[in-house]
Amino acid sequence: MTKFDEATQAIRVGETLYDVCLDDGYAIGGPLNGGYLLAAVLRAVVDASPYEHPVSTAAQFLRAPRPGPAQVRLEQLKTGRTVAMTRATLVQDGTAYIDTLVTTATLRPGDGEWSAAPAVAMPPLGECVSLPDPKPESNMTLSAQMDLRFDPPTIGWLTGAPTGRPESRAYFRMAEPQDPDPYVLALAVDALPPVAFSAGARGWAPTVELTWHLRALPAPGWLTLIGQGRSIRDGWFDEDVEVWDSAGTLVAQSRQLARLGRG
Amino acid sequence: MTKFDEATQAIRVGETLYDVCLDDGYAIGGPLNGGYLLAAVLRAVVDASPYEHPVSTAAQFLRAPRPGPAQVRLEQLKTGRTVAMTRATLVQDGTAYIDTLVTTATLRPGDGEWSAAPAVAMPPLGECVSLPDPKPESNMTLSAQMDLRFDPPTIGWLTGAPTGRPESRAYFRMAEPQDPDPYVLALAVDALPPVAFSAGARGWAPTVELTWHLRALPAPGWLTLIGQGRSIRDGWFDEDVEVWDSAGTLVAQSRQLARLGRG
Numbered sequence: 001m002t003k004f005d006e007a008t009q010a011i012r013v014g015e016t017l018y019d020v021c022l023d024d025g026y027a028i029g030g031p032l033n034g035g036y037l038l039a040a041v042l043r044a045v046v047d048a049s050p051y052e053h054p055v056s057t058a059a060q061f062l063r064a065p066r067p068g069p070a071q072v073r074l075e076q077l078k079t080g081r082t083v084a085m086t087r088a089t090l091v092q093d094g095t096a097y098i099d100t101l102v103t104t105a106t107l108r109p110g111d112g113e114w115s116a117a118p119a120v121a122m123p124p125l126g127e128c129v130s131l132p133d134p135k136p137e138s139n140m141t142l143s144a145q146m147d148l149r150f151d152p153p154t155i156g157w158l159t160g161a162p163t164g165r166p167e168s169r170a171y172f173r174m175a176e177p178q179d180p181d182p183y184v185l186a187l188a189v190d191a192l193p194p195v196a197f198s199a200g201a202r203g204w205a206p207t208v209e210l211t212w213h214l215r216a217l218p219a220p221g222w223l224t225l226i227g228q229g230r231s232i233r234d235g236w237f238d239e240d241v242e243v244w245d246s247a248g249t250l251v252a253q254s255r256q257l258a259r260l261g262r263g
Numbered sequence: 264m265t266k267f268d269e270a271t272q273a274i275r276v277g278e279t280l281y282d283v284c285l286d287d288g289y290a291i292g293g294p295l296n297g298g299y300l301l302a303a304v305l306r307a308v309v310d311a312s313p314y315e316h317p318v319s320t321a322a323q324f325l326r327a328p329r330p331g332p333a334q335v336r337l338e339q340l341k342t343g344r345t346v347a348m349t350r351a352t353l354v355q356d357g358t359a360y361i362d363t364l365v366t367t368a369t370l371r372p373g374d375g376e377w378s379a380a381p382a383v384a385m386p387p388l389g390e391c392v393s394l395p396d397p398k399p400e401s402n403m404t405l406s407a408q409m410d411l412r413f414d415p416p417t418i419g420w421l422t423g424a425p426t427g428r429p430e431s432r433a434y435f436r437m438a439e440p441q442d443p444d445p446y447v448l449a450l451a452v453d454a455l456p457p458v459a460f461s462a463g464a465r466g467w468a469p470t471v472e473l474t475w476h477l478r479a480l481p482a483p484g485w486l487t488l489i490g491q492g493r494s495i496r497d498g499w500f501d502e503d504v505e506v507w508d509s510a511g512t513l514v515a516q517s518r519q520l521a522r523l524g525r526g
Contacts, residue, residue, distance in 0.1 A: 055499070056472040056520050058321030060348050060364045062341045077362055078325045082498075082522075083471060085323050087350075087362065099340055099350065099364055101323045103471055103520075112496035114429065114462050166377065199377050208346060208366055209319040211474040213501060213520045215494050230505070231478050231513045233375035235345075236318070238476060238516060242493070250494045253501060255518055257319050257366075257476045259345075 002178045004145065004187070008036070010044035016074040018044035020090075024067035027141045031064035034098075034207050034256075035190030036142070039183040041088050041100055044072035046182075049084045049104040054182055056103040058211040065090060065097040077101075107217055115250055118226050118242065122151055125171055125222065131155065146191055147173045157197045166195035166229030166237060171222045180218040180245065188223055188243050189254035195229040195239045196260060203261025205237075212241075212254035221246030235260050265441045267408065267450070271299070273307035279337040281307035283353075287330035290404045294327035297361075297470050297519075298453030299405070302446040304351050304363055307335035309445075312347045312367040317445055319366040321474040328353060328360040340364075370480055378513055381489050381505065385414055388434055388485065394418065409454055410436045420460045429458035429492030429500060434485045443481040443508065451486055451506050452517035458492040458502045459523060466524025468500075475504075475517035484509030498523050 001009075007023035020043075026036035042054040075087040083105045090098040122128070128149035134140035151169040156162055172188050173180075180188070189212045194205040224244040229237050237260055243252035270286035283306075289299035305317040338350040346368045353361040385391070391412035397403035414432035419425055435451050436443075443451070452475045457468040487507040492500050500523055506515035 056323075058323070058364060058472060058474055060319075060321070060340065060366060062348055077323065077359060085325055085362070096340060099348070101321060101362055101364060101472070103323060108497050110497065112494055114492075114495040116491075116493045209321060209364070209474070209476070211321055211472070211518065213472070213518075215499070215501070216496060228379075229377075230379045230516060231375055232377040233479060234371050234373065236478070238478070253493060253518075255474065255476075255516070 002174070002176050004174060004176065004178060004184065008040040008043050008183055010040060010047060010072055012047060018072040020070050020072055022065055022067045022070050025141045025145060027139045029139055029204060032067065033142050033187070033190060034061060034210060035187040037065065037090060037098055039186040041072050041090055041098065042102065042183060042186055044074060045086050045088045045102045046104060048074055049086065050079060051084055051104040052106045053104060053214055054102055055105045055107065056213050057100055059098055059100040060209050061098055061207050063095065063097045065092045107214065109217060112216065112249070118224070118244055119228065120169060120226055122169060122224055125149055128152065128171055145175050147175050148191065154198055162200050163198045166199040166232060168192040168195045168198060168227040170225050172225050173222050179220040180223055182214050185214060185218065185243055185252040186212065188225060189241045189252055192225055192227045192241060194258065195227045196232060196237045199232055201260050205258045205261045207256045207258045210254060210256035212252055214252055216249050216251045218245040218251040219247040219249065232260065265437070265439050267437060267439065267441060267447065271302040271306050271446055273303060273310060273335055275310060281335040283333050283335055285328055285330045285333050288404045288408060290402045292402055292467060295330065296405050296450070296453060297324060297473060298450040300328065300353060300361055302449040304335050304353055304361065305365065305446060305449055307337060308349050308351045308365045309367060311337055312349065313342060314347055314367040315369045316367060316477055317365055318368045318370065319476050320363055322361055322363040323472050324361055324470050326358065326360045328355045370477065372480060375479065375512070381487070381507055382491065383432060383489055385432060385487055388412055391415065391434055408438050410438050411454065417461055425463050426461045429462040429495060431455040431458045431461060431490040433488050435488050436485050442483040443486055445477050448477060448481065448506055448515040449475065451488060452504045452515055455488055455490045455504060457521065458490045459495060459500045462495055464523050468521045468524045470519045470521045473517060473519035475515055477515055479512050479514045481508040481514040482510040482512065495523065
């Protein structure tokens with residue numbers, strides 16, 4: 001079991017109740033990463049489902065939970081012949097922190113019928129760059145869990161040269177060797193710096209809503225994350241992330257609606 | 264009050280309970296249109312919120328409700344300084360049919376900070392075409408409520424000439440004159456024929472999950488709907504719809520995950 005598997009473990013303690021322990025190794029400044037939290041929620045949902053994969057997850061981020069014990073409360077909404085639907089809530093000390101609606105199903109391996117190509121071609125891995133290690137006082141502990149290699153222009157904002165468009169692109173793998181699976185994908189869809197940084201924004205950009213769909217089971221190897229936004233307006237921005245696996249298959253697609261940082 | 268306003272009316276009958284009457288004028292074959300149903304749910308959510316606009320809506324479609332009386336049950340999840348979050352469930356005869364998580368806020372008029380352009384340019388309205396009137400026995404009563412003018416290649420599937428890509432594009436307005444508002448947008452994001460038809464698929468394509476974000480309040484006039492999919496695989500496809508208003512502003516963006524028709 002990897003550190004990530006352990007940090008997202010959900011232990012059944014009742015018919016519709018799971019214990020989780022939120023790990024302080026997934027912090028992005030103060031709060032814990034939203035994708036990490038969703039991975040823990042999804043472990044509980046899938047454990048309780050007759051189906052194997054979290055095909056669609058819609059989440060509202062109500063509050064930022066603290067590291068430590070928490071629970072996932074499930075409400076089974078429907079169990080059909082091909083899908084099950086569940087409401088899952090992340091609870092800490094009796095208060096709801098994330099509310100989700102999840103569809104589970106069992107995806108079959110095989111070729112797709114039709115696929116778009118990535119909207120932007122990535123440079124080769126060797127031409128991509130890591131971010132400098134964060135300062136310990138920044139409490140960016142998430143950085144140590146992931147190996148991200150960025151398409152250089154999309155981190156130009158770090159050195160005062162944002163591209164002027166909301167975009168963020170990187171190769172991704174777990175720092176501890178682990179083949180990607182649906183839980184790693186939940187982390188991956190929320191792993192990039194906010195696309196708004198490339199458009200000149202700064203500061204903490206809290207996710208309000210994030211929906212992601214698992215489109216195929218990922219092949220081993222590096223994942224490619226292609227993030228872009230379509231509109232920045234009235235304090236809100238959207239971030240769309242496609243995750244492509246090493247075989248060139250679109251394995252996950254997400255969109256989040258977030259608030260612009262005031263920092 | 265227009266017919267659409269009336270058909271989506273939600274009448275408060277308890278602190279967290281609203282009565283609605285599902286109108287058989289919004290049928291697409293047997294079932295009622297998902298966007299129409301969401302508009303009725305959102306009327307209840309916004310009525311009970313301190314904020315004016317349904318900024319983000321994530322919905323799971325559990326079952327297809329029948330025309331006639333139904334209820335919207337609300338659960339208030341959070342009321343913050345800028346947003347409120349609500350779970351809203353469409354219920355008929357004690358059974359849940361659609362479950363949603365909705366964020367409300369109050370959008371301010373004004374210019375955006377950054378916007379993408381539409382991915383595809385539409386031909387002028389005069390070069391776009393209507394679909395033939397549906398046969399009465401098809402029970403496509405929704406068609407009479409909307410005026411859709413299609414980008415011709417994207418309805419080539421009607422005459423045996425699909426484009427080969429999942430796409431669907433049209434100008435949209437209500438048949439009964441009405442300026443677009445957030446409830447009209449809820450209808451608009453689910454108003455196009457499934458994008459999978461242009462890729463050669465056929466038959467009833469049930470929506471499993473649909474999330475849409477209201478990005479700006481729409482200007483009066485025609486709306487432009489730009490729909491595309493990214494992947495068709497293992498019986499699932501995605502449909503992304505952007506809604507642009509007559510002033511060229513991106514006013515809504517949606518993505519749904521749906522099952523491929525077996526028809």
